Amino acid sequence: MRGGGIAYADEGPYERDDLGVLWKRVGISPGKGRPEFGNVHFLRQRRAMRRLLCQICGGPSDRTDDGTLWVVGEDADEPELHKPGFVTTHPPLCVPCAVTSVGACPHLRKRHVALRVRAFVPAGVHAAVYDAGGVAFESWRLGWVLASQLIMEFQEFTVVDLEAEHAAYLKRAEARGRVSGGPPDHH
Numbered sequence: 001m002r003g004g005g006i007a008y009a010d011e012g013p014y015e016r017d018d019l020g021v022l023w024k025r026v027g028i029s030p031g032k033g034r035p036e037f038g039n040v041h042f043l044r045q046r047r048a049m050r051r052l053l054c055q056i057c058g059g060p061s062d063r064t065d066d067g068t069l070w071v072v073g074e075d076a077d078e079p080e081l082h083k084p085g086f087v088t089t090h091p092p093l094c095v096p097c098a099v100t101s102v103g104a105c106p107h108l109r110k111r112h113v114a115l116r117v118r119a120f121v122p123a124g125v126h127a128a129v130y131d132a133g134g135v136a137f138e139s140w141r142l143g144w145v146l147a148s149q150l151i152m153e154f155q156e157f158t159v160v161d162l163e164a165e166h167a168a169y170l171k172r173a174e175a176r177g178r179v180s181g182g183p184p185d186h187h
């Protein structure tokens, strides 16, 4: 590889992303059929992050004029949540899954903050083998990592009240149901 780094001996065309980052291979562990909160499978994580799919149901994440819905396991007064540059490896959520996960996930039950994120950018990868933490995309070490998770950086976002988001979502779904004459569609 250009500039040095690691590679698979039998590397296929889809094992690097468009930035040339080598990604961890899928192990033999077929889906267990239930969401593993806080332990998102890395391929699913990457796909959900890139396509902004809900990290739990895989449907579209919720997006309004205020931004895309994310829930992070922080306290609301966490200083990082009040300036640009907050990073996460957790993909966004749809409203019903957000409501479910804050009740079901032991970590989020303790503390969580819902965010509407208007501007975000993939900022780096969480690398499993050659570096202990995150590696920024501009880093010279990028050729030496085996990526397992995409890190998203929030540039513009606001803290929102998940209960209010849920109420607004139900209202939107109801309005859609009235227009189509059928029950609100549910992914």
Ligand SMILES: [Zn+2]
Binding pocket: 054, 055, 056, 057, 058, 059, 093, 094, 095, 096, 097, 098
């Ligand atoms: Zn969902």
